[in-house]
Amino acid sequence: MKFFDSxxxxxxxxxxxxxxxxxKLVMNIGCDLKSSIESVAWTKAFDWVYGTVGIxxxxxxxxxxxxxxxxxxxRENEKIMAIGEIGLDYHWEENPERDVQRRCFAExxxxxxxLELPICIHSRDADQETMDILxxxxxxxxxxxxxxxxxxxxxxxxxxxxxxxxxxxxGPVTYKNNRKTIEVVSSTPLERLLVxxxxxxxxxxxxxxxxxxxxxxxxxxxxxAEIKNISLEETAEATYNNACRFYCIRNN
Numbered sequence: 001m002k003f004f005d006s007x008x009x010x011x012x013x014x015x016x017x018x019x020x021x022x023x024k025l026v027m028n029i030g031c032d033l034k035s036s037i038e039s040v041a042w043t044k045a046f047d048w049v050y051g052t053v054g055i056x057x058x059x060x061x062x063x064x065x066x067x068x069x070x071x072x073x074x075r076e077n078e079k080i081m082a083i084g085e086i087g088l089d090y091h092w093e094e095n096p097e098r099d100v101q102r103r104c105f106a107e108x109x110x111x112x113x114x115l116e117l118p119i120c121i122h123s124r125d126a127d128q129e130t131m132d133i134l135x136x137x138x139x140x141x142x143x144x145x146x147x148x149x150x151x152x153x154x155x156x157x158x159x160x161x162x163x164x165x166x167x168x169x170x171g172p173v174t175y176k177n178n179r180k181t182i183e184v185v186s187s188t189p190l191e192r193l194l195v196x197x198x199x200x201x202x203x204x205x206x207x208x209x210x211x212x213x214x215x216x217x218x219x220x221x222x223x224x225a226e227i228k229n230i231s232l233e234e235t236a237e238a239t240y241n242n243a244c245r246f247y248c249i250r251n252n
Contacts, residue, residue, distance in 0.1 A: 004244065005199070006195060014215075021218075026050070027052065050081050063107060082247060084121070085122040086122065131156075131160075140164045146166045146168055147166070170202045170204075171198070185223075190238045200212050204223070205219065221236055
């Protein structure tokens, strides 16, 4: 049995734990220029690491100084498989102005189209605007779209699936009384689900309260198996293959 952590932020101390686990592939995510450069470095250091580059909405003010460098990283490194994480985050007041976030999001969608790469979406307290921008820019018609760490409603998930997007589920699905995400998993076809840790954040039960690692993605997969009343082996195989398909990773 093997797992693919489709979204994480690697740290040095995680490596031995991952190598001893059933997590056989990980996707390290870029959030700004520094972490995108680090993402490239991780892909070169380990065969089992792939990466993305991008500007998180928290760093949208850096767009003009960064976008050309992000493009260069994506063009010059064959294990950079997507642009992300990109999107909108209206949760924190200290984040850049909404107009700035929207422009940063839109320009990176255009970059992904130009490079013919998938996009990994971060959306927090911005469900409708995220959907509107993706629709207006015809993202679903041109590039694969992944909703990372999906926390929206079952109805929103249905809309995204209908448009052709993929849904990634993280540790919070294991939290007590998280009925909303359980409903999302229940109604989303297995062939459209990915699993992730978002390490070092969002640690699943039974390790909640400790720093997260990609080795813990199996607990999220186990919860999905429980919800769908299927085996963990079937869930692991499906989500592993789904992640490979979404990120266009072959021969794994």
